[in-house]
Amino acid sequence: MATAAAVSVRNLLRDAALLLLFVALGLASLSLVVRVAGGSPPVVARALAEGAFGSAYNLSETLVQTAPLLLTGLAVTLAFRCRLFNIGAEGQLLMGAVAAAWAGTRLAPAAVLHLPLALLAGAAAGAAWAGIAALLKIYRGVQEVLSTLLLNFVALQMVAWMVRGPLQEAARDFPQSDTIAVPARVWSCCSRPHACMRVSSWRFSWSPPSGST
Numbered sequence: 001m002a003t004a005a006a007v008s009v010r011n012l013l014r015d016a017a018l019l020l021l022f023v024a025l026g027l028a029s030l031s032l033v034v035r036v037a038g039g040s041p042p043v044v045a046r047a048l049a050e051g052a053f054g055s056a057y058n059l060s061e062t063l064v065q066t067a068p069l070l071l072t073g074l075a076v077t078l079a080f081r082c083r084l085f086n087i088g089a090e091g092q093l094l095m096g097a098v099a100a101a102w103a104g105t106r107l108a109p110a111a112v113l114h115l116p117l118a119l120l121a122g123a124a125a126g127a128a129w130a131g132i133a134a135l136l137k138i139y140r141g142v143q144e145v146l147s148t149l150l151l152n153f154v155a156l157q158m159v160a161w162m163v164r165g166p167l168q169e170a171a172r173d174f175p176q177s178d179t180i181a182v183p184a185r186v187w188s189c190c191s192r193p194h195a196c197m198r199v200s201s202w203r204f205s206w207s208p209p210s211g212s213t
Helices: 002-036 041-053 056-081 089-106 111-140 144-162 188-206
Strands: none
Touching: 002 041, 041 056, 056 089, 089 111, 089 144, 111 144
16 A cells, blocks of 8 residues: 555656656747747746736636636546547547537527536537547447547537538628527636536546556
8 A cells, every 4th residue: 555655656746747847848948939039038928927817807718718628638638547548539529519509509498407408418429429439449440549530620620510500600690609598608707616627537547547556
């Protein structure tokens, strides 16, 4: 038990060091690009910080934009923990967004049910899209790395078709859906549920696989 705990701590420290290294390399690369372009890295860094965290509104928008990306990244992590290389999280996110938008704009259930219905529709569509790769792997032996990667492009084209076809706004002016009905919206204050899901998924991703030592 003590050995397993020591290994977990060592892995955590190693990953934290790698994260800091990658962040430092990313900042150094950005500074180099800005310098080559004739700009000032400190000025750019200050503008980025103010744009992302400079006000309560900016911070809420940053959380709204990053939460789906973080959750999608954690979805990939969960698949990795199961020793499956799911490279198609982007496509699964897109198809989930399409289904959630459809439920939020085309269905009119009781107000208390609208948000759960939209969330379930999005989760089911994303899972079904991943299920295509699962069926190909089970019955045709197609590696999930290839199938999930290629399904990303199919999903992207599906979204492009949907916003110009079945999901396009009633006015037919722009390639976009109608506004999500108010009862089906997840407000910015829901960053706390996002955080809870991130913590839960992070805890699972660090749990040793079944049967490991």
